[in-house]
Structures are given as structure tokens and as C-alpha cells.
Amino acid sequence: MFIRVQGLSKTYGKGTAATKALREVSLNLDKGEMVSITGPSGCGKTTLLHILAGIESCDSGEIWIGDAPIHEWDDAKIAKLRLAKMGFVFQSYHLVPVLTAWENAAMPLIAAGMPTGKARVRAREALSEVGLADKENSYPAQLSGGQNQRVAIARAIVARPDIIWADEPTGALDTDTAEQIIGLLEMLNRHYGTTIAVVTHDPGIASHMNRTIRMHRS
């Protein structure tokens, strides 16, 4: 098993304001699997993805990424693993508006200490893989929603991650563009064996995946 999650729980807030976001969630992902994560609004899908990506902490439970028990790790160690092995794609792209497409795509490499020249070459390659070689100097405001999501995917794949976490990556896109974005994720999965988990409300998107993990309200 490549990723193993056991008994994961998370509560936001305290006392009467407490919201139980995850209650004893367990799941396994095999290396190279492409899965969708579905479930009703508020059941904890985004919380789960953020915890698996090390963006948020959990209250209890275990998360194993390969041999690494990341539930035992501190933030700095998890951040390093995230930069090296994970990419994240958000519904609203989360691109930096004052940076060009290549600068946005290069961010994980520059954050990891790669010299700018080398990072630029790698960012161009990633942009070319998502079909945006000719837009490397465009700013997010000059690109369409689908093109911005491609830049976000270029940023997610630029460090050749083992895993891509995608939270409603097509939620802001029309059906045709959404299909193209999912096609792109499928290509990355096939070509590089990248493990991909996609949170989605859309059964059409979920049907492209190897498997669906359904969550229930806790």
C-alpha cells in the first residue's frame, strides 16, 4: 500500500463551537492509482486532502506515505516531503497574479532552492506538457479559467511528484474544459504513474477514475 490512512480524526474549534470535520477516517491508495473522493458538502473532503498534503494537522490517527509515518513528523519535515513528492491543484487555481505562467509553474522548484535559470527550463517543460508552451510569459489575468488551471497543473507536476492532490479541480470550469483537465490528469497518471486523488461532486468526472472513495457526514 502506498498511502495508508488509519483512524484519522479532526475537530475544528472547541466547546460549543466545535465542528467534527473527520471521524475515524481510514483509506488506502495504491501507487499509481487514480481515485475520486466524493461525498456530501461538509463531510470533510477538503479537510482530508489538506491533512494528507500536510497543509493542516490532524488530532489523531496515522498517515503513512510509503514508509514515512508523517503523523509523527513536524511541519518543517512534512513541508520538505510535500515540495519533493506532492503537487496540489485547487478549484480556484491559487496562482500568484503578479507572476507569469512560467514563474507560477516554477514556484515549487524555487522554494526548494533550485537556481532560477534551471527552474525556468523545468517550468517551460511542464507548461509544454499541459499544452501552454506559448503562454509562458502571460499573467493569470490574461488567461482563461481552463488555461489557468493548466498553469496550476504545471506547477503541481514541475517537481515530478509521486502524488497529486486535486480539490474540485474542475469546479469552476465548463464541461468541455473540465473534461480536458481530467484528460490531462489521466495522461499524467498513465505516463508517469503519478498517484492522483481528485475530490469532486461530479459523477462524470468520478467515472474517469479507477475507483471512488465515498465519504459520509461524520
Ligand SMILES: Nc1ncnc2c1ncn2[C@@H]1O[C@H](COP(=O)(O)OP(=O)(O)OP(=O)(O)O)[C@@H](O)[C@H]1O
Ligand atoms: N477552518 C475551519 N474552521 C472551522 N470549521 C471548518 C474549517 N474548515 C472546515 N470546517 C468545517 O469542517 C467540516 C468539513 O469541511 P470540508 O470543507 O472539509 O468539507 P467538504 O466535504 O470539502 O465540503 P464541500 O464539498 O462543501 O467543499 C464542515 O462542517 C466545515 O464547516
